[in-house]
Amino acid sequence: MSNVCSVKAGTEIKALDLVYISIGAALIAVCSWISIPTAVPFTLQTFAVFFVLLLLGGERGTIATLIYVLLGAVGLPVFAGFKGGVGILFGNTGGYILGFLFIGLIYTLFMRLPKKTMLIKVAALVLGLAVCYAFGTAWFMYVYMRNSGDVGLITVLGWCVFPFIIPDLIKMALAVVIAKRIEPAIKTGPI
DSSP: OOSEEEEETTEEEEHHHHHHHHHHHHHHHHHHHOEEOSSSOEESHHHHHHHHHHHHOHHHHHHHHHHHHHHHHTTOSOBGGGBOSHHHHTSTTHHHHHHHHHHHHHHHHHTTSSOOOHHHHHHHHHHHHHHHHHHHHHHHHHHHHHHHOOOOHHHHHHHHTHHHHHHHHHHHHHHHHHHHHHGGGOOOOOO
């Protein structure tokens, strides 16, 4: 039996890649359930997205993130608060969850540059996070205004972005440190 799965002509995903991708999706789900109770609750979801991308690379990490989103979309309780379903994605904060895919896509693009220094990796994650915030905020405003009435950009940023910037940067730094320590033990290679 072959340990290779064909995706499209010229592209193969090895069985080990599927294992890494599955573990990455599971890690994102588990970290979304870990909540730090504060005035605005924080989860470790973004930490897991950063960590999976850093450890598995752009392609595998983005596929793991996509699988996580799809698992939640079909109703598995993988989102924060043990929630799932397409209603979460179409709700006020669904754009931030979908925005995780932008982090992965931007990271993947940056990893195609000739140099893949840690500074480049962090820059990719920061830019991806900014795009995630922008997409999620636009989504939130659209859904909120459709359901509840007008809301200002600064108000939405105050609810959904400003309280999360520093915690997300701390999670990113933590993901960098942990991934850097674990990376030598993981043999991922290119997809």
